[in-house]
Ligand code: UDP
């Protein structure tokens with residue numbers, strides 16, 4: 001079997017401070033894998049410039065001109081990490097056998113790329129890079145990430161804990177990923193849905209090499225909301241259930257107010273007022289829940305995700321060539 005062509009996709013937004021070092025390290029990894037015969041000599045790094053206003057694109061152009069294994073895509077404006085990554089994966093999917101996505105900031109250990117390729121050779125279509133610990137992250141980031149992961153789990157979204165967007169995907173996994181046409185992208189939620197054979201490699205996550213995080217708190221929060229609402233209609237069911245609870249409370253309040261009324265302890269007007277508040281709120285919430293359920297259905301239809309993903313087909317004898 002010929003060695004596979006590897007494409008390393010790196011989204012970059014205002015990364016001029018780290019790009020020279022990233023380029024050196026990725027270059028070294030590619031060279032060593034080529035000399036081991038693990039990947040083809042046509043393998044390359046594909047930088048995706050996500051509308052940076054700094055020197056990122058001129059740098060990428062320079063690497064493309066002066067080095068062998070470097071390619072670049074320049075997006076017309078800033079579209080965010082997930083979209084930039086998707087742009088890169090879409091572009092390389094017909095021009096490689098395997099693609100690895102990695103951030104530009106060198107937080108993920110490039111030395112496990114070799115292990116990822118090995119797992120691919122062993123038959124995996126998707127290999128997740130998973131952090132062993134989060135010691136280099138702040139207490140706040142660690143705990144918000146854990147909370148977010150647990151919340152996602154409870155909403156029924158499959159995702160791999162401590163895995164960001166550092167992963168290997170085979171060509172057919174990339175093809176299948178490109179069938180997910182949704183606009184609100186949360187790639188790490190989609191990949192587990194592909195259903196191919198997967199495995200993990202573990203590494204220590206380092207500090208950002210240089211520059212600043214492009215994910216301030218507000219962006220992280222939006223990302224979390226996107227992650228949940230793109231994959232789950234459970235929040236709508238919560239509204240419905242809340243409505244049921246309200247009706248139950250209305251029933252208890254009914255008994256209580258009747259008791260007070262009979263005992264003569266109630267001020268006139270209070271009984272009917274308090275009852276209608278609980279009862280109508282309950283009815284309103286239930287109605288909202290029902291409407292939400294339909295909107296949820298429309299939402300999943302509009303996303304038009306593929307219904308299934310074929311792993312392999314064994315044809316009957318007469319259909320064989
Ligand atoms: N990034 C991007 N577009 C953006 C924001 C970030 O392409 O609008 C890239 C960024 O250059 C980096 C990756 O996404 O390669 C992850 O960003 P960052 O390291 O700042 O996030 P953190 O690791 O702090 O969550």
Ligand code: MG
Pocket residue numbers: 103105107208213
């Ligand atoms: Mg980072």
